[in-house]
Amino acid sequence: MKRDEEFWSDDGTVILVARDVEFRVYSGVLAIHSPVFRELFSNEHPSRTVSINGKDDVPCPVVTVTDSPEDLRHILRVYMPRSHASIFSAREPSFAVVSASVRLGKKYKMNPLYEQSLDFLKHYYPSELDRWTDLRAWAPDGWPINRAIGVINLARLSGELSLLPVAVMSCTRLSDIARGFTREDGSQETLAPDDLDVCFKAKTELRKASMRVLFDTLAPTAAPECKAPATCSDVIRAALLGLHSRLDDLLDNDPFFPYTTYVKIEDGKFGVCDACLAMLEDRCWRGRQKLWDRLPEVLRINVPGWGEAESAE
Incomplete structure (x- = not known):
């Protein structure tokens, strides 16, 4: 057994043993935050005589837990921090x-x-x-x-x-x-084997579904309000035919990227009229939302309630 370098307090009231590491900490603090620890500490445990506040031969219970020392250390850092905390420093946990x-x-x-x-x-x-x-x-x-x-x-x-x-x-x-x-x-x-199987199959299904959304978005038809349907249809058709040059991106990118990720846009313009541009944006948004609502189905997993709020809205 070895003492933990970070959590060994000379006045600690309990020794927690995780594998080959001992932590001497305060049982009362853990009991306040955890009913499980509170009950655990109320049971009989082997004890070891320690010194507390100048008094020798004070019995200190030794409690063995099944957690890894690394996991236990993370929890103790939350409830018994060893450094000054600041509410102004945002912390991104690992x-x-x-x-x-x-x-x-x-x-x-x-x-x-x-x-x-x-x-x-x-x-x-x-x-x-x-x-x-x-x-x-x-x-x-x-x-x-x-x-x-x-x-x-x-x-x-x-x-x-x-x-x-x-x-x-x-x-x-x-x-x-x-x-x-x-x-x-x-x-x-x-x-787990079942989840591994889900991920293997999901890769193909997700690609197929996202490609379908993109092709539906770029279907070469103009908006009903378009004043030059032949011209706008040709522009959309050219964009659709040009997807072959972006094949690697189509297969590897986020399946919810918008169509503008893959088509050539010059001077911030796609080359169609405002009515057709609005139509394309609407198709893209609706197609991606529909795919998102069907995502568990596409991935072949069960997620109760998924997409219900979005569909209602």
């Missing part, structure tokens, strides 16, 4: 911090920590299209994209299935998805 907060927050019923961590994930793996298009990033700042594997696992653990569509969509961009990634404690984070 995946390891968020993952530990969700898993241990659920296990020990630390509800505020658990809920705040899920809210963080919901911000970056949203259930609304406009929030996703505002992000324009596949992961939170500083997170490798393969952490979406862990987000899928956290979604399954927590039951927050609304996290799944964007997380699965992110995983379709991974070339070594089966390998997973190495966690802080050296263990490997991988997908």
